[in-house]
Amino acid sequence: MSFEKVKSHKSFEGETAFCLHSSSVTKTDMKFSYFKPKTDKIENIIIWLSGLTCTEENFITKAGAQLHLANTNTMIVCPDTSPRGLDLPGEHDSYDFGSGAGFYLNATTEGYKDHYNMYDYIVTELIPMLKDEFKPENFSITGHSMGGHGALVIGLRNPDLFKAISAFSPIVNPTAVAWGEKALTGYLGDDREAWKAYDACELVKSGKRHVKKILIEQGLADEFFEGQLKTKNFEDACTDNNQDLQVNYREGYDHSYYFIASFIGDHIKHLIS
Secondary structure, eight states, X not given: OOOEEEEEEEETXXXXXXXXXXXXXXXXXXXXXXXXXXXXXXXXXXXXXXXXXXXXXXXXXXXOHHHHHTTSSEEEEEEOSSOOSOOOTTTTSBTTBBTTBOTTSBOOSTTGGGTOXXXXXXXXXXXXXXXXXXXXXXXXXXXXXXXXXXXXXXXXXXXXXXXEEEEESOOOOGGGXXXXXXXXXXXXXXXXXXXXXXXXXXXXXXXXXXXXXXXXXXXTTOTTIIIIIOHHHHHHHHHHTTOOEEEEEETTOOSSHHHHHHHHHHHHHHHHO
């Protein structure tokens, strides 16, 4: 499978590009962006998963990752957050379900099961396509909010595929918060046992592990910290089940890309070291 490069910009002597391809997993066209430094050999690819309402453009435009990757052999790839171009029932009614809110799972409910398979899209389609094109030695995964949830879930379920995992402001326990309950019901139905496959806390409790310490960044002025993110629940799960974890609580930082840009360099170091 190949992709089309729709536009490209020279950036820090490398390339920031925006791409399009036809997906057999989502049965739609899918978009992703990337930054590739000026190098003869790509050793690492970081997968960045964005949050609710985002597209393939938000991170690559706002986070300032190019500066930190410019003199490395690491590129970063940012897929869109859901399939596009569909008109499924309820798909466009709210910001936290449907378009822009794929939650990085494989849907099983009517209509959505045919297209909203973002878990398989990342693991079985995007990564093999990148491997064929750029031939990296390693992949790592990270993300923000809904994308932080995706990074933790996909990373914990595929520990041999990813060298390292990190997250910014992740939804760590979606089975226990309103964002997650809405999305999981809509995509997976009412069987709460099925939801646990896409909950980082539940995965760690069930024995899923990553050999490397997981890094989480969380702002203490984040408006969603207490109600939706539940960082402490993941800390407790990791402590109780021997998963090495570092959570950096940052005084005064919120849920925005200003927060991400402030610490993305630390996460890049973690993901490629």
